[in-house]
Amino acid sequence: MIIHGFNKTTLLDYPGKLACSVFTGNCNFRCVFCQNSSLVLEPEKEPTISDREVLEHIKKRKHILQGVCVSGGEPTLDPGLREFLTAIKETGLPVKLDTNGYEPETLRALINDGLIDMVAMDIKSDLDGYAEIAGLDRFDPERIKESAKLLMESGIEYEFRTTVVKEYFTVKTAHGIGEWLKGAKALYLQDFRDSDGVMVPGLHGFEGEKLIQFRDILRQYIEKVEIRGTDAG
Numbered sequence: 299m300i301i302h303g304f305n306k307t308t309l310l311d312y313p314g315k316l317a318c319s320v321f322t323g324n325c326n327f328r329c330v331f332c333q334n335s336s337l338v339l340e341p342e343k344e345p346t347i348s349d350r351e352v353l354e355h356i357k358k359r360k361h362i363l364q365g366v367c368v369s370g371g372e373p374t375l376d377p378g379l380r381e382f383l384t385a386i387k388e389t390g391l392p393v394k395l396d397t398n399g400y401e402p403e404t405l406r407a408l409i410n411d412g413l414i415d416m417v418a419m420d421i422k423s424d425l426d427g428y429a430e431i432a433g434l435d436r437f438d439p440e441r442i443k444e445s446a447k448l449l450m451e452s453g454i455e456y457e458f459r460t461t462v463v464k465e466y467f468t469v470k471t472a473h474g475i476g477e478w479l480k481g482a483k484a485l486y487l488q489d490f491r492d493s494d495g496v497m498v499p500g501l502h503g504f505e506g507e508k509l510i511q512f513r514d515i516l517r518q519y520i521e522k523v524e525i526r527g528t529d530a531g
């Protein structure tokens with residue numbers, strides 16, 4: 299697997315666990331708020347770390363670590379993902395996968411084969427606004443719907459997460475997401491924060507009160523909706 303980043307310890311990426319995080323490059327989306335645009339647009343120019351080296355580190359630290367988070371970019375696009383996850387699972391550590399959900403068949407196979415223990419799937423928007431915020435001219439909403447349904451029905455631990463951007467997110471978006479994902483276990487809202495390397499410069503986040511309004515709308519449909527610190531990966 300081609301690894302572009304390795305965070306040896308984090309308490310932020312795998313809920314409730316001291317984990318390490320692995321970052322792949324490349325993505326099939328071009329989200330306007332993406333904060334890893336160089337990793338998405340020109341992964342070949344980004345430094346890499348040997349997957350063997352990363353695995354050695356994980357093996358050595360397996361008694362201290364409580365999990366491994368595999369993030370991106372979009373990890374499901376890497377042909378070496380299955381092999382890498384198999385090697386991690388051999389250490390006995392649980393794996394969390396961060397994904398945009400656009401590869402439902404890969405996701406299904408990884409779940410069925412017991413190679414992942416938790417999934418965090420980005421929900422970019424309601425289905426009407428998805429293509430625009432994902433930066434795609436051609437977009438098949440069925441693929442996203444299939445991944446979301448899979449997570450909601452498979453019994454695997456999961457969470458949905460949505461980065462909220464002022465220029466794109468409205469009360470209608472919140473109701474649209476809620477109606478679509480009605481009955482889901484958990485959705486986390488993350489306010490957008492501008493930074494260097496964002497795909498489309500000049501976007502804004504919201505003030506706290508507006509986020510609370512969106513949270514309360516979504517709570518009409520989804521069991522647990524919380525506001526979390528910023529993240530747009």
Ligand code: SF4
Pocket residue numbers: 325326327328329331332333334338370371372398420530531
């Ligand atoms: S935010 Fe995630 S899904 Fe969107 S372009 Fe960036 S890496 Fe891809």
